[in-house]
Amino acid sequence: MKANFDLNKFDSILDVGCGTGALCQVLSERGITVAGVDSSDKMLAIAKKKNKNHPVKFYTNNAVEGLPFKNSSFDISIASYVAHGLQKKERELLYAEMKRISDQFVIIYDYNENRSVLTDLVERAEGGDYFAFIRNVNDELRDFFEVVEVINVGKKGAWYLCKVIK
Numbered sequence: 001m002k003a004n005f006d007l008n009k010f011d012s013i014l015d016v017g018c019g020t021g022a023l024c025q026v027l028s029e030r031g032i033t034v035a036g037v038d039s040s041d042k043m044l045a046i047a048k049k050k051n052k053n054h055p056v057k058f059y060t061n062n063a064v065e066g067l068p069f070k071n072s073s074f075d076i077s078i079a080s081y082v083a084h085g086l087q088k089k090e091r092e093l094l095y096a097e098m099k100r101i102s103d104q105f106v107i108i109y110d111y112n113e114n115r116s117v118l119t120d121l122v123e124r125a126e127g128g129d130y131f132a133f134i135r136n137v138n139d140e141l142r143d144f145f146e147v148v149e150v151i152n153v154g155k156k157g158a159w160y161l162c163k164v165i166k
Contacts, residue, residue, distance in 0.1 A: 014069070014077040015036040024036040040060075084110050111130075114156050
């Protein structure tokens, strides 16, 4: 991704839905100030253990309910494979909250239209709004951001890179 968008050029990043903190660790190792937020205490316990030698701060919080940060607190906020599991209204709350706390960019890292049959089956069984997300992600994001660039970062995944203009 560095050729398309270099995260190392930024000072602070919030990982929304950080899970076990893997991305937080990688970003911290690159000298970026990182915070992670997740609604699962169990996931955060793993994240804290994995990052015990890194200056990453973790918060128990659900971004849909609001994040405990001031406006423009981070250069970038990123949510990896979070949006597709939410219903439309929840995604809208996520996008708005990430935009509020981000100064420059919001990155939604999630599926693109090139998904596998297995993914379709699993997502249908989970009962989320995955299929609507895939069909409507560009339109949804453009309701919140004037500039949205889609960068396919793998066969089945994309960065939906959203420029924050305030």
